[in-house]
Amino acid sequence: EIVMTQTPLSVSVTPGQPASISCKSTQSLVHSDGKTYLCWYLQKPGQPPQLLIHEVSNRFSGVPDRFSGSGSGTDFTLKISRVEADDFGVYYCMQSKEHPWTFGQGTKVEV
Amino acid sequence: EVQVLESGGDLVQPGGSLRLSCSASGFTLSIYAMNWVRQAPGKGLEWVSYISVSGGSTDYADSVKGRFIVSRDNFRNTLYLQMNSLRAEDTAVYFCARKVYYYMDVWGKGTTVTVSS
Numbered sequence: 001e002i003v004m005t006q007t008p009l010s011v012s013v014t015p016g017q018p019a020s021i022s023c024k025s026t027q028s029l030v031h032s033d034g035k036t037y038l039c040w041y042l043q044k045p046g047q048p049p050q051l052l053i054h055e056v057s058n059r060f061s062g063v064p065d066r067f068s069g070s071g072s073g074t075d076f077t078l079k080i081s082r083v084e085a086d087d088f089g090v091y092y093c094m095q096s097k098e099h100p101w102t103f104g105q106g107t108k109v110e111v
Numbered sequence: 112e113v114q115v116l117e118s119g120g121d122l123v124q125p126g127g128s129l130r131l132s133c134s135a136s137g138f139t140l141s142i143y144a145m146n147w148v149r150q151a152p153g154k155g156l157e158w159v160s161y162i163s164v165s166g167g168s169t170d171y172a173d174s175v176k177g178r179f180i181v182s183r184d185n186f187r188n189t190l191y192l193q194m195n196s197l198r199a200e201d202t203a204v205y206f207c208a209r210k211v212y213y214y215m216d217v218w219g220k221g222t223t224v225t226v227s228s
Contacts, residue, residue: 001173037213041156048206048218049148049156060216092156096213099170101146101158 002027002095006104013111019080021107023093028073030097037096040069040078043106044089052091053078085111113137113217117207120222127197131222133190133207138217141185144210147192149203150221157203160192161210175201197226 003026013019029036038056041049051060053069056076066081080087088111093104119131133145147159160181161170169181180193190207202225208215 031213035213039214043156048208048220050218051214051216054212054214090155094156094158094214099158099161100172101161103156103158106155 001100002029002098002102004093004095004102004104006091006093006107008107009105010108010110013080013083013109015085015111016082019083019087019109021078021091021093021109023071023076023078023104025074025076025095027097029076029095030073036072038069038071038076039094039096040067041092041094042087042089043092049092080109083109083111087111115140115207115209115217115219117205117219117222120205120224122225122227123197124228125198125226127226128193128195129197129224131192131194131205131207131224133192133219135188135209138209140188140190140209141183145183145190146208146210146215147181147190148206148208148215148218149201149224150206151200151203154203159205162190194224197224199226202226 005024007022029038036056040053043049057069068079090106090108092106114136117133146161162181166183178196182191204221206221209217
């Protein structure tokens, strides 16, 4: 099983400032088709996760461009260029290269 | 609006069984592969199972393999998760999520399963 490790596990951010979350996998997430299957989700309290980024850097429909994803192989980063009050919650990275799909432990972003 | 709705969560005794259901609105569930994901109280997300469009291909997390069975009724546009031999550690909110390509884009609000005597 691919283990996903996020750092930090918690971060306090001032609105308007940037934020960054790291996600590392124990194996390369490059699929045999050449693509890299790493997603980012945001879960707000009492709500289901919402997809932010897929395939490392592709913003999902409706996701603001202040969210960006980068990385390759086993090291990935989610960046928020200017954090807004609506961005609080727990962020998860998830690999979908192979079953079982696995999530990071989550990073709580407090604004 | 595209939505999925889970139901069937309940309080059940250890060793008991429960069947969860997932229905869709705003799209035809029968043409999508689907996943179940769970979240124990105060914990992170755990992928539980996958089922292909036809239902001919399924997969499970090791933690539930041999106890849970995922199925679908494409005529009724409904997804199921049959959970047997339930344990305390199965206590969680269970989400069904639509699989598109290699990600899950539509999630339900979840249904709560509590395993306790």
